[in-house]
Amino acid sequence: MTTAAILSTAALTVAGAPAVASAAAPEKEPCAKETTQVAKAQDALDRVTAVFAKQQERVAEARAEVKHADSRSDRAEAIAALKAAKVKKEHVAKAKKAQQQRLAKATERLATCEAGGTTAS
Template sequence: MHRIRTTTVALLSTVALTMGAAPLAAHADKPDREPCAKQEAQVQKAEDALARVTAVFAQQKEHVADARQDVKHADNRSERAEAVAALHAAKVKKEKVAKAKKAQQMRLAKANERLAACETADSGTTS
């Protein structure tokens, strides 16, 4: 029983490895239709992500401004304490989103650099 199981596993793994390599070889034969398409897609994706993060950052700035107004218009100690705590939480979230925005700006810059490098390399090979 053990010998049959071992043989079956070896056979199945050999078939899986053979079948797994076939699509890779077929894909390698296809030439790129557009050499910098991947980089262009990455730039577009990074720009979309930056737009989303920028919208979230603007929303967080509004939350901080609202929290400041709540602190300013608090009537008693307990309301003021709650408003100060909410302001602190809003500031922390704003700082976190600001870091994410900066990181996304750096990703976009890197994607643009890769696209420019690809375009210059492509224009150098076609000349």
């Protein structure tokens, strides 16, 4: 056998392997994409909820600092910190609400898919 014959045989063997592997692969779950989207949305909501809880704690701590401020300058500084904490909390609250909407939409798409409907995407 020549070198060219060996290389062409090897190329045919390698090129034919993916076709056999893909033919033997099991079928995809009908709603796999939607299930993945729901799982990702839930994970993201869990992360945002944890951040929101932390921001609520920071606002509570800032309120306590305002109450316990001794001097005028300490009080002004504590009030500024409280305002900043409230702004961050509001920002995270909006993100949490948006993520809840995303999760609801993903769950709706999954329910539609499982009911036998078509997906919008």
